[in-house]
Amino acid sequence: MRNALLLFFVVMAFVAKVNGQETEQEYPWLDSMHESIASSVNSSAMWFDDYFELKEFNHDEEATGEARIRLGWEPRSRHLNEFETRVKIRVRLPNLKNRADLVFSDYEDDRQNNDLQSSGNNEFTERNRFSLALRWRSSPESGLSHRIGVGRRLQAFVKSRYRHSHLLSEKTKLNWETSAYLYSNDGLGANFSWQLSHSVTKNSIFRWNNHFYFRDHSNDWLWQHNVQKLTQFDEKNALISGFYIEGLSRPNYRLEEYLVSLRWRKNTLRKWLFYEVEPFIMWRRDESFSASYGIALRLEGYFGHD
Template identity: 55%
Template sequence: MKIKCVFLLLLLSAFHCQGQENEQEQPSEQDRPYPWLDDMHKNIAQSVQDTAIWFDDFFFLDGVMHQEVAQAEARIRLGWEPRSRELNQFQNRFRVRVRLPNLKNRLDVVLSDYDDETDLGNERLGRDESFGDKDRINLALRWRSRPNSGFSHRIGLGRGLQTFVKSRYRNHFSMTADALLRIEGSIYYYSDDGFGSHFSTKFDYSANADTLYRFDNNFYYRDRTKDWLWRHSWQSLHQFDRKTAIISGYYIEGLSRPNYQLNEHYVSMRWRQNALREWLFYEVEPFILWRRDEHFSPSYGLALRVEGFFGHT
């Protein structure tokens, strides 16, 4: 309940101050409204940074003090996504990553409560727990042969404290000056769920400096259920200024068994705004959702989210 109250307070504060920011000059740090936001950010960021230094000291092996200081970054999102037939739907997410210079930045520690195959800013609404969205806490060590390598490997705990190993490859190709193709492939093994794999392609086209069109395709093979889960989306991203953007999209999802069929689809328009502080964002997203288990009857909703970035970002 306390988290929900803080979420609503942050959202209302953002709306209240947005108009004031447009009408007057940016106040000095001492005169900024809601000073408790700065105290909260400082405390969380310091805790994240202390954790990064502790991890880096743990791997201090060669007896040589490195010039670079360990860094950590955290991303926390609080969301309320009510819709018709499902009003009490909250979705809170976090992710913490620690970079370790004592291991030449080849090893990261990653803690999150969602699979990073799904972008945090593009999560599907109206989630179905049969798709394995419960117990998503992940704690893993990620290793790369060099900091900018497209290959990475993980070992850790996830999906209800299952041990897992995972290898992933990511790369991008510039097709033209305005078109970019991103590809990703991974294979992993969970101690209970068995083998799985993920393949995705993402095509971006920049119509101009402010507008981007995106076509995203994802395929997941799940050994536990012997099927493929597929997701496709078409999005338009428009940035009004450096603080305001709108993302419109159409999203579909389905399974390969008992046949290749659509399970749900939805349309949405997400307004994203940076307000109050440079590390704080809020989103308002009206949407319409159709699901097979609801006989594809339209469900109308409005997602409200607050997102904060802490530490070294």
Template identity: 50%
Template sequence: MRKTGIFAVSLSFLLFSSASQGQENDEVWIDTMHKSISESVMDSAQWFDNFFAKANKQEDQHALGEVRLRLGWEPRSRELNEFEAKLKVRVKLPNLKNRVDLILSDYEDNPDDKVRAGRVNDINRQDNFSLALRYKNKPDSGLSHRLGFGRRFQYFAKSRYRDTANILPDLNLRYDASIYYYNRDGFGSDLGLGLDYDYSKEMLLRFENRFYFRDKSKDWLWQHSWQALQQINDRTAVVYGYYIEGLSRPNYRLEEYLLSVKFRRNTQREWLFYDIEPFILWRRDENFSASFGIALRIEGFFGER
């Protein structure tokens, strides 16, 4: 078993136990832990931002830092040791007029909502750990540029544009496009187009399309998904999802499809969430034989968002 898997299971069990137990000493422990980590994140953000302060002059704003940690276990028939550990750190720098962010992450900008077992192509499963500076001409600009290191310590440059358009009062169009270059993988690009429809106060219907071009393999990876997001109450939501994925080579064909129902719950602490997601997966490399599984995840936020 991989070390990441052992760490994920151990920490998940520890946090689940602490969140669920009602004893006062457990509550003090987990709240103290969260406060300590959040303060460390904010102090580190301010320390980094001070490097860009002008002599004898600093911005009135404080630097902000956020850490997002997600741990999961996604066992299924034919594959029990599917573990996931994701980390994202973002630091806003007021001494650079909030136009530059420092971002440390181990997944791409557009991680899909599918369970990890349903990502058979290397574009979604490769080592995507990256450290980069992101620049925007204006804090609210849809155009951004990144320079940094990622994908097994390759240096890269990336430009992205994203925006949203309101087509009808209850219908929104989301779109984005990016182009990037990695020194060993070469050029690549991705395109995204999605529709959000407010079916009711409690339900949002979403249709998502993504296309990735990989210069290294000279092909396109495409993904389509249909989701219904239902709000049960202030702390609980359910996501019904159907996802398909395929490649353009050797021909435009389906590689896998997935059905899932995700239950997402906010605990008594605003910064801590957990997911339970039963799913059924069909993959070409398994002769499209149904594989049944369940994804268990815990997610925490530290610092200030």
């Protein structure tokens, strides 16, 4: 953790120093680091894919993998030591005709694109838990997928999910998904979510996100709603402003937290490296809805061979 955070602040310092003078020739150690991590992920992918190899089945495609690593510091009033790390690795398995892949993460990714949670650590989202699963689809393009693996304190689980989208008009799109799962200790669970997107201009989109998540082990529903405006200024800079609310159905249907934030996301130094700066204000029930002011600083990298 110390090394990861040190790397985070070192890179942030370099980013500040560059100040618009970014070239592919600067900081060659970034390319070496990217190549090392990407090669390690791909080597692991080929090693795992060999278990499914059939001698009579010849193919020219090699197994590949990709990794997403995010480091963040999210201090806010009353909670200055809020750190976030996220790692997700996906391995494609051509020996299973690309119908299956292996997914490893240190958090649960039930929410598509993680749009429903902005800043701050929240006990209700149940993040930052190890998960390793084999995901199967009837075809690479299918919206229906199934997972079997271990997660949530090494519980065995199975899960099925279906995703679909509808183009309602030239500028409006509806994405939705539903899933059900069973954990060996926590029991049954399900969630349903949808996202309505409307393009205001070529570079500006409004989104309305909704998520309902049933948890059998606590016999309640977690619900989340938010509205966002996404503005892309150019190919390297984007701004996301949003208002988020979250609550539970027990002991009654009530609000537990709400938050407003303004997130600036920038692609910097390399096409695979991004950083975010997100000032926010949070109000929580367990803090008597007293305003908590904070700022999130995040660094995110994508590692994989094209």
